[in-house]
Amino acid sequence: MTQTVLIENNEELNKVYALNLEAYTNTNIIKRQNAADTIELLSILPNIDLIITNSTIEEETTALMLATYIEKNKLDIPIIITGQCSDLKGKYPILPIGVKWQELAQNVAKVMGISSEQLKVKIMPEYFPISIKYFYEVKLSPCDLYIRIKKADQYNYIKRLHMNDHFTKENIQEYENNGLRHFYVEQKNKDAFTTFMTNKLIEKLENKNLPIAQRLQSNAAAYDLIKEKIKVVGLDEQTIDLANASIESMVIAVKQSPKLAELLRDLLSNKVSFAYQKAHFLTVIGDFILSKQSWYQQKHLDLFTFCAFFSDISLDTKEQMLISTTEQLKNSNLSEQEKSQVCNHAKESAKICAEHPDFTTYLNMIITQHHGNMEGIGFELDHEDELHPISKVFIIADQFVTHILNPSLPTDKKVIIKELRSMYPQSSFQKIISLLEKKMN
Numbered sequence: 001m002t003q004t005v006l007i008e009n010n011e012e013l014n015k016v017y018a019l020n021l022e023a024y025t026n027t028n029i030i031k032r033q034n035a036a037d038t039i040e041l042l043s044i045l046p047n048i049d050l051i052i053t054n055s056t057i058e059e060e061t062t063a064l065m066l067a068t069y070i071e072k073n074k075l076d077i078p079i080i081i082t083g084q085c086s087d088l089k090g091k092y093p094i095l096p097i098g099v100k101w102q103e104l105a106q107n108v109a110k111v112m113g114i115s116s117e118q119l120k121v122k123i124m125p126e127y128f129p130i131s132i133k134y135f136y137e138v139k140l141s142p143c144d145l146y147i148r149i150k151k152a153d154q155y156n157y158i159k160r161l162h163m164n165d166h167f168t169k170e171n172i173q174e175y176e177n178n179g180l181r182h183f184y185v186e187q188k189n190k191d192a193f194t195t196f197m198t199n200k201l202i203e204k205l206e207n208k209n210l211p212i213a214q215r216l217q218s219n220a221a222a223y224d225l226i227k228e229k230i231k232v233v234g235l236d237e238q239t240i241d242l243a244n245a246s247i248e249s250m251v252i253a254v255k256q257s258p259k260l261a262e263l264l265r266d267l268l269s270n271k272v273s274f275a276y277q278k279a280h281f282l283t284v285i286g287d288f289i290l291s292k293q294s295w296y297q298q299k300h301l302d303l304f305t306f307c308a309f310f311s312d313i314s315l316d317t318k319e320q321m322l323i324s325t326t327e328q329l330k331n332s333n334l335s336e337q338e339k340s341q342v343c344n345h346a347k348e349s350a351k352i353c354a355e356h357p358d359f360t361t362y363l364n365m366i367i368t369q370h371h372g373n374m375e376g377i378g379f380e381l382d383h384e385d386e387l388h389p390i391s392k393v394f395i396i397a398d399q400f401v402t403h404i405l406n407p408s409l410p411t412d413k414k415v416i417i418k419e420l421r422s423m424y425p426q427s428s429f430q431k432i433i434s435l436l437e438k439k440m441n
């Protein structure tokens with residue numbers, strides 16, 4: 001570790017410089033008051049690596065005195081000066097008085113032979129955005145939270161909430177009302193944050209007395225977290241635990257579902273993501289149709305919920321999730337890559353679920369067939385007679401829900417039912433549509 005003498009008569013700056021230079025440039029700071037006590041130190045420690053000094057301390061021309069001493073004694077010690085010092089201009093770096101510690105650290109790094117890239121990584125650790133919606137689910141954070149502010153052409157991260165600081169839903173709402181969409185955590189804390197959030201959500205979802213509106217919000221937060229985790233690591237053990245708690249919680253919510261209008265009011269809140277709105281609404285509609293079958297049992301609701309939860313998990317955007325016909329896909333403004341993702345999503349979602357220990361061939365079949373294609377590619381119905389009865393219920397429920405959630409399509413339920421009847425003229429589908437029609441009356 002290198003050794004640096006620091007002479008800075010502003011107490012606050014002195015602390016900030018010492019703390020950050022030690023942290024980011026790996027140097028040991030030795031504080032001195034003036035030229036005299038520094039020269040005294042140099043007489044016993046002539047191998048000091050660097051001196052950082054104010055140009056003057058009160059009446060003393062500190063920088064000039066030290067430079068003269070170093071030259072006279074042929075010492076090889078660089079100096080960084082803060083404040084005006086025309087006598088030494090061109091000989092040593094001269095920075096403005098009160099210079100920011102980051103800029104000072106960059107100059108120190110140059111002298112110490114630390115590359116600017118290495119320093120950048122140290123001074124500006126990467127930050128990871130976390131959607132503000134998650135913070136409605138907790139009362140504190142296990143690590144410091146930052147907000148990002150754009151200044152000129154660069155982003156600055158400012159610590160806004162400290163680790164373990166308590167906050168309320170109202171506090172978070174205030175941030176959101178002011179336009180904040182994300183808090184940021186340091187990259188090194190990302191995993192700890194995700195684990196914390198996962199555990200808190202599981203704890204919440206397992207509470208049987210959670211009010212329905214809160215349950216929907218917590219389910220949505222869990223769904224979104226799972227979706228993000230899958231993109232990075234796939235379905236790992238932690239994500240599976242959260243998915244299981246979330247699916248069970250969805251089942252509870254569906255069973256105690258209020259009337260459809262009341263459910264929609266809670267579900268269509270802006271705190272619930274579109275992806276979750278669709279999955280939940282789909283489960284409610286699917287369960288209604290299934291419950292009218294003579295063979296209906298609780299296990300059918302469980303497996304339908306699992307499928308609704310995961311069927312679109314491989315899609316990224318609302319625009320993609322709103323597509324449910326080949327025609328819509330062709331006419332969409334999506335990029336070729338996004339279109340291909342939509343086309344293959346049933347197959348891909350089933351692939352993701354393969355990591356789940358409870359993923360049976362039965363579930364695989366329903367997710368793969370959830371748009372009518374046996375291979376899980378595209379939206380064209382094939383081998384209608386080979387489709388599983390639950391897959392057929394899923395196809396109709398999915399079409400209905402996608403249609404009703406699409407703001408650019410007619411929302412009149414009678415019109416939607418009529419369209420479904422013409423899209424699926426086969427008698428097995430017509431029976432399912434008739435059951436759905438009853439629910440709408």
Ligand SMILES: [Fe+2]
Pocket residue numbers: 311312345346370371
């Ligand atoms: Fe889908």
